[in-house]
Amino acid sequence: MIADPFVLSITVFSIMFLFLLSGLWIGFSLMAAGVAGMLLADLNLPPGFSVWTKIGNLLVNSMWNSVNSWSLTALPLFVFMGELLHRTAVSDKLFNGLVPWLNRIPGKLLHINVFACSLFAAVSGSSAATTATVGKITLDELSKRGYSESMALGSLAGAGTLGFMIPPSLIMIIYGILSDTSIGQLFIGGIFPGLLLAGGYSFYIALRAIVTPDIVPSQEESFTWAQRFRSLRDLAPVLFLIAVVLGGIYLGYTTPTEAAAIGVLGAFVLGVLFRTMSWSIFKDALWSAVRTSTMITFIIVGAAFLSQVVGFLGITTTLSRFIADLHLSPYMLIFILGLMYIFLGMLLDGISLVVMTLPIVLPMILHAGFSPLWFGIFLVFMVELSQITPPVGFSIFVLQSMSHKDVGFILKATFPFFVIMVVTVVLVTVFPQIALFLPQKMIG
Template sequence: MSEIAASIALIIVLFALLGGGVWVGLTLAGVAWFGMEVLIGREAGDAMAMTIWGSSSSWTLTALPLFVWMGEILYRTNLSESMFRGLAPWVNALPGRLLHTNVIGCTIFAAVSGSSAATCATVGKMNIPEMRKRGYPDAQIIGSLGGPATLGLLIPPSIILIVYGVAAEVSIAKLFMAGVLPGLLLALLFSGWLMGWAILNPAKVPKADTGMTFGQKLRESRHLIPVVLLIGAVVASIYTGIATATEAAALGVVGALVVSASQGALTWQTFRDSLLGATRLYCMIALILSGAAFMTLSMGYIGLPRQLAEFVGSLNLSPGMLIITLGIFYMVIGCFLDGISTIVLTMAVVLPIIQAAGIDPLWFGIFLTITVETAQITPPVGFNLFVLQSMTGKQLPYIARVCAPYFSLMVFALLLLWFFPEIVTWLPGRM
């Protein structure tokens, strides 16, 4: 069978299984088995066992379940309430007032969670009732939560960056450092949008809460100390070279347990629920990664990556046009697949293409993560939309519409990263 016919057959089987509701990890492994056994007649058993074992026993990947567990521990504490109490006094003077607590809260929690959905749920549980009670418009409450919550995928520690680093063989520590400045840039763009909206619609912004003295604001800020110290310890240990990403993840788990204990939230039930939650999530991710590793091997035997790389190369696209094409491709495919599946499904094919075009894989990892972020707030498979629907009772089209400005801001951020790549590369270059 020719390479083109084999590739078409693989794609048909892939979408047939996905459309049938088969788990993504099992779909990937099944497509890989089909490719090796049926299309090229090579025995798949030994190759499957060796590939799945090799992908699941990677030491680098150990950081992933630890960071997931850290986020689960903090998810079950009163961290969100503490953040609101600590942030609210400082944003009353800004146009948009308490709406900025969504942006700042998501930025802070993103640095201890690594998950967009967890960030959205945790910050939303506290902020939505508080801001509704004060009379803020639902559209701005929901939008300023759905967009900024995507920062959970970018600001380290990030599950997506760990998956990309393993798949693309890029330093996870450098990826973490590369995500800091783009994450802060997005947070500033989100807050800037809220300020602009508030200035144009002053009647829709409730009056500020009773003023506090500077001393009172400082006293309320003490609630931020535990989470700020935890973030600082994890990031600083990586940045200074004291710890690898895996060791920093272990430090984060210990720190999360200490924070929970100090808040009186560390009970046997909390510990058990966090461990089980992290185990379930990581098992899902590990199954996807194992299936993707086997599929990558199968596609290599068939020649699909080389064939696609040669096809894209024959188009003679400039690096700029290639990035635009890939950006559109990932935004479209992200409407139907989650971020981890998107990366592991495509990396074996896309990585040779960007390397041939002279694009830095480190920079591309951040670009890819932001494009995956956009999929969190676009239907039909936008996880943040589902989280917000469950918390607000609003319909998905309404939630997607109020989150649309934040989608546009993320696209604008991608343009800034293309014209100013130092935003991504400056911090890793100092390691």
């Protein structure tokens, strides 16, 4: 039996990582780590009270409390909406609609990854769906037109992560549920940081095009204003869906769950209008959404159980006291946590990163005086960074499967956009009102 909570915390999380490295499902790994912690701890239970009874009580309570939330229903609905859009002609419409408007900007069509990902992120909620859907169209087209393959891949890797920041965001929904933070406020808080990040990407692309002109083709592709305005017909359906889904949340007319249901209906209608919807596509999208939502829910349940175990064993209190005893300034605490998240992002996917660390980290953040709303945005940035860090950067896998390029080539192409993301995180940390201004304004 282990009586020291600090030693117990190290033991529990070591066991958890061993389970994860063994290939066990993430949800099972989290539950197994919690069970191991209960069995190893010196609980001093009353006579006749079995440790397995306590484990069962904690497991049942955590499972019920973590999924008994109306807000959680927004998760499968947004996943389903993204799947429907992923399998219809929305990405084609985005490309055709954006081309006439971007050809005169320094960097020309290299900006299309940033703009298309920003727009698609606002209706999909998923980084993987954003990267895969936009990449299937833009990578081949940019290559055919003579654009730098390195810049095309790097900008897609960076911009694809906007699916987590620009609302609606699956990570924000999960964070809101686990931290008891308003999901609507998180959505609103992600707007300015998301636009700042997208603007940073476009600024870098334009600067590179000016300094290194050969990354774009020399021939000019001209469009008349009449052609530009006609292209708005391709953008209008997507812009309308964004306005309906997000406008209802921002104006207070709909909850995130209601907006997600409207988004599913809108995605279905767009598929019908574009004549790309079929029973096969609908069925594939539905089953994919079910699989993804079930996987995420199972991880949430496992994380909730581990969170209860961590609290019950006093691990959270011990670690919080340990950090407090270090007398770190709030910004030094954020710096250390940022390094920790970058390291963990090399090993874990984004959802696991949130659900596994939040029970430990959130009490420290609150004790340091940070807003849980701001920390939610910070955490989304950390998840975005994890998408493009080896060896478990999911966006890297998506790009490799689409481009068939070496991982080293993709990582080199992605690195400048990784740096831009780090700079944006620093700005949002030093100036938290970037994330907090709009939610506070909307509340006021």
